[in-house]
Amino acid sequence: MKSLIENLILKLIWITIPYMKKLDYNGLSSQRKGDKTLFDFGGFFEDTLEWTSLKMVRIYILLMGVSVKKIKVIVMLVILIFICSIVTKAVLKFQYNKSNSELNRKVEEIIDKLPIKKVDVPDESSKVDKNQNGVADPIDIVNSARKEAEQETVYKDAYYVGGYPPDGEGVCTDVIWRGFKGINVSIKDLIDKDIKENMAQYKGVNGKTDPNIDFRRVLNQDVFFKKNCINLTTEFKEGDINNLKEWQPGDIIVFIEGYEHIGIISDKRDEDGIPYVIHNSHPHASEAKLSWFHNPIHGHYRWKY
Structure with a gap:
């Protein structure tokens, strides 16, 4: 059981780390007149990814001395960290450098696909x-x-x-x-x-x-x-x-x-x-x-x- 969790944590670490190395954080800014950055999400997500990976490394190290009785708790922590990584990855794929109107348009496209009765x-x-x-x-x-x-x-x-x-x-x-x-x-x-x-x-x-x-x-x-x-x-x-x-x-x-x-x-x-x-x-x-x-x-x- 412990060996299985160790392998899982190691795989999660290797899945997350490449994103920290390859992401172009400059593309996560919404700019206004004069190229003045008003919103900068890059630092936030970089910190999130680093935190996620470091936490997984620490859990892996601590796991070496943890008894089987605490395996369930560790499994829950691993699952939560994994969910955070997936959510972060999904958000990063969303282009924040687009205007509010474009973001609204994407929302509208999703709404249009819902079975909602339209006003004629x-x-x-x-x-x-x-x-x-x-x-x-x-x-x-x-x-x-x-x-x-x-x-x-x-x-x-x-x-x-x-x-x-x-x-x-x-x-x-x-x-x-x-x-x-x-x-x-x-x-x-x-x-x-x-x-x-x-x-x-x-x-x-x-x-x-x-x-x-x-x-x-x-x-x-x-x-x-x-x-x-x-x-x-x-x-x-x-x-x-x-x-x-x-x-x-x-x-x-x-x-x-x-x-x-x-x-x-x-x-x-x-x-x-x-x-x-x-x-x-x-x-x-x-x-x-x-x-x-x-x-x-x-x-x-x-x-x-």
Whole structure:
């Protein structure tokens, strides 16, 4: 019996030690602006693994002088240590360097597989198809914007000569004009033209136009959409079908209070009928549930298809 436990402990030691040697702890950090590390889990797990292995070594040494009467206690300790090692290994495989939205997405994927009755929210989005590609214009906008989330466009706030940032980088407002490219609408041209004709209405311009950046400012996009779109409710109510159906694919949502942000309502909903928002916030573009946004909604607009 004792020999069996000795072999078991030795095997557990050799299973655990390689992880301490080979793990890349730098990958266990969640970073923010300026590559400043806000959360560092590496040290914690390194200490956990070292503690686990050292404990097993000590138990093995002590086992040499332990009577058979205490074997059951030792077996329980070995099992607990083994469980800790397995849990630690599982957690380490989970990528902590991903954004909160990605972690939430993984949770949602798991929930979607559960046998939960979903809320059926009526699809009342426009079925207009001006570009005649067989897809309704609101879905064209969503599909075009979703490419940002799928390729995880890096959040980078910068000034670009010519206005347009290169593919693979941008901010929240870039999701908008890239989305509207799906219906062959140039948001830049429309906003630049409207600013020239109605500069006083655009407080974000400060009396001086700059085509390289004006169309990429949240405040300017907000003014433009408020003037040229259908203005809808800014109230969001979970569990209210009548309210949930007010949020349709391709709609524009704007936040001003607390932080300036803008996104596009997705055609994806969770089991409660809550729509997702396609947006770009540090570290990259993603789809996040509307209920995850806690700042007051400033504007909710629908393009006049």
